[in-house]
Amino acid sequence: MIEKQDHEIPIRLESDIITVRKQVRTVATDLGFGLTDVTRIVTSASELARNIMSYAGAGVMRWFAIESEHRTGIELTFADNGPGIIDIEAASEPGYSSNGGLGMGLPGTKRLMDEMEIQSEVGEGTTVIIKKWLKK
Amino acid sequence: MTNEGIAVIKVRDVLMVVIPPEPDDETVSNLQNQILRAIEKNEASGLVLDISTVEVLDSYFARMVSETTKMVALMGARTVIAGMRPSVAIATIELGLTLGNTLTALSVDRAFDILHNASNGMKPR
Numbered sequence: 174m175i176e177k178q179d180h181e182i183p184i185r186l187e188s189d190i191i192t193v194r195k196q197v198r199t200v201a202t203d204l205g206f207g208l209t210d211v212t213r214i215v216t217s218a219s220e221l222a223r224n225i226m227s228y229a230g231a232g233v234m235r236w237f238a239i240e241s242e243h244r245t246g247i248e249l250t251f252a253d254n255g256p257g258i259i260d261i262e263a264a265s266e267p268g269y270s271s272n273g274g275l276g277m278g279l280p281g282t283k284r285l286m287d288e289m290e291i292q293s294e295v296g297e298g299t300t301v302i303i304k305k306w307l308k309k
Numbered sequence: 310m311t312n313e314g315i316a317v318i319k320v321r322d323v324l325m326v327v328i329p330p331e332p333d334d335e336t337v338s339n340l341q342n343q344i345l346r347a348i349e350k351n352e353a354s355g356l357v358l359d360i361s362t363v364e365v366l367d368s369y370f371a372r373m374v375s376e377t378t379k380m381v382a383l384m385g386a387r388t389v390i391a392g393m394r395p396s397v398a399i400a401t402i403e404l405g406l407t408l409g410n411t412l413t414a415l416s417v418d419r420a421f422d423i424l425h426n427a428s429n430g431m432k433p434r
Binding site for chain 1: 395403
């Protein structure tokens with residue numbers, strides 16, 4: 174896999190969520206994603222940026238254009254140094270929520286994207302990586 | 310980044326609000342208050358939320374819409390959500406969100422039809 178770009182946006186304020194959405198929209202559109210996929214990707218980014226605000230208080234989003242076996246895609250990484258997720262499996266199930274939210278964040282994002290990976294250490298932080306591939 | 314003052318427009322006894330494409334949380338939260346106060350002041354019987362320019366509906370925004378609809382119902386008025394884009398409808402359902410029993414319409418025109426029929430004692434479509 175070849176990473177062509179690497180950029181970062183801090184997520185500290187609620188207004189950063191809008192910055193994240195705008196940036197992701199631009200990057201996904203430039204990569205050639207159609208409107209429906211762009212909306213899926215931007216919605217996912219919005220949810221994960223919100224998770225960082227609600228659970229960790231601050232973090233970053235990084236974006237990459239990715240390539241693999243003649244495929245092109247987008248990879249977004251949401252990283253924080255927050256409290257971490259105690260039970261990743263439970264957090265990925267529909268209906269799970271530890272902050273009284275709708276519990277749609279992680280399982281919903283998984284449905285919207287092609288791939289999702291969660292790395293988390295309690296007390297250390299959480300990194301969520303999502304990918305979407307361009308359909309040929 | 311703040312969307313300055315979203316207009317709440319009164320059309321006969323219905324209030325209409327056009328949601329901007331990228332409302333921030335503060336705007337969304339203020340809007341809820343603004344809408345409820347406008348309904349009281351104008352004794353409105355209905356509310357049309359035009360979301361035809363909205364490009365992303367995340368869980369926060371969906372919760373606000375759903376809550377506002379319930380609050381408006383408690384006050385005795387009806388809400389119709391108008392003009393959701395196809396891409397937004399797809400992402401909303403895949404994300405797992407619902408807007409509860411909120412009435413929806415393809416366009417603002419149809420939303421007014423629904424409210425008009427409802428106030429004439431006909432069942433909404």
